[in-house]
Amino acid sequence: MKEISKFFKIALVLFLFITTEVESKILSIGNPEAKVTVKVFSSLTCPHCAKFHELIFNKLKEEYIDNNLVKFEHHPFPLDLAALNAEVIVRCQTNNETKFKLLEEIYKKQSFWAVGSDINKINDLIKKVGLNFDLTDNKMDECLLDSKAQDEILNQRIAAQKKYKIDSTPTVFINEKKYSDKVDYKLFKKIIEKNL
Secondary structure: HHHHHHHHHHHHHHHHHHHHHHHOOOOOEEEOOOEEEEEEEOOOOHHHHHHHHHHHHHHHHHHHHOOOEEEEEEEEEOOOOHHHHHHHHHHHHOHHHHHHHHHHHHOOOOHHHOOOOHHHHHHHHHHHHHHHHHHOOOHHHHHHHHHHHHHHHHHHHHHHHHOOOOOOOOEEEOOOOOOOOOOOOHHHHHHHHHHH
């Protein structure tokens, strides 16, 4: 009986450690102590995710994130290998502000790079986007070959699925409450204001 109890204690400690590790790798921008946290679970090959980012993120950043009122978290939820590799390239950049600029550019140029089924060609196109954000071909190749980076992203996806029951992308939470209205900044802003 003691061995079973010991096993569960070890399992609990490992689970908490892994969960904490996964949470610490989330891409975030804004005041960590902000009253409002926006979590977006998205796949970088998802057109609806790109549309959400285009219509919501920059206005949210200008009005709330840059004024320390909102913390924004980008949670990877890759639906395919191309989206996974694009996430790896975003994380290849070490400067957080530049990561978010690269993320935005990857969304903007989604129709340029997220085409076809040849993953090598897709990777080359993603890397062309990354070259404009202080990344070299060699650095991006290293990142793409780093199984640890892929595992971190996939573990974040698994943890999100377990905790939030994600069934489509983008899935958005504002202070842990699912946002289900249409992608409209005025509607989104109303909910942000209610939470401030």
